[in-house]
């Protein structure tokens with residue numbers, strides 16, 4: 001599969017502070033890629049470099065076939081969508097009028113507004129003035145703005161951090177639909193559950209370094225001890241290593257009806273992040 005993003009030895013230094021330390025990674029066309037890291041690890045800086053807002057101090061970046069020097073061109077900008085802290089709306093206009101303006105700006109047909117309002121579940125709020133919306137609703141309008149021109153690639157910096165669980169699930173469904181239609185999604189998040197359900201692959205960023213990159217399932221398998229945790233009706237809690245010999249013991253426990261609960265040791269992404277980096281993802 002072709003790559004949407006190729007990053008080789010990317011570094012970003014701000015004065016004495018190295019925000020990104022020679023990182024390399026690729027994002028395949030059509031995938032949802034999650035960049036996970038604690039506060040200050042360099043996620044926003046990475047997005048700023050990949051969208052042409054900042055230049056790297058060193059290294060090579062290629063996004064949708066555009067190299068570092070071409071990321072400021074309008075041809076490139078028309079192919080990407082961005083949702084970040086800097087994204088803003090016209091507070092005195094309605095949801096619909098905001099999106100109408102952005103449609104005109106991007107040269108997108110107005111009929112896209114209905115589609116996108118459905119995707120972010122704001123169909124019934126189109127006539128509301130933006131200043132009167134809740135934080136979560138505003139975030140969904142911002143998401144709609146980032147997606148209105150059907151970009152090939154979208155960058156979402158903590159897109160669901162202000163959302164309640166129901167809105168978050170709606171946004172995830174919208175993003176999944178968008179992804180199924182071929183859009184590549186680059187997302188940063190602190191939320192490990194979000195990364196597990198949403199992302200095809202994730203990379204762990206810590207102190208400006210990428211320390212793991214793979215699918216959530218592959219990482220969970222890699223860091224699993226593959227042991228079975230068993231609780232018996234007698235109240236015993238057993239940790240049984242997954243070996244052929246222990247299989248017999250497990251079989252006997254099951255066949256004699258002693259097993260109350262059993263699960264395999266499958267660490268969460270948050271636990272893996274802690275193991276790899278020594279840091280909580282908050």
Ligand SMILES: Nc1ncnc2c1ncn2[C@@H]1O[C@H](COP(=O)(O)OP(=O)(O)OP(=O)(O)O)[C@@H](O)[C@H]1O
Nearest residue numbers: 014017018019037038039040041042043044045046
């Ligand atoms: N314009 C700037 N000038 C100086 N230092 C900066 C600048 N932008 C970012 N940094 C520094 O670079 C490092 C990475 O910051 P960045 O905002 O990329 O982290 P982040 O992972 O997005 O954090 P958060 O999750 O809190 O948004 C931090 O140490 C930050 O202080």
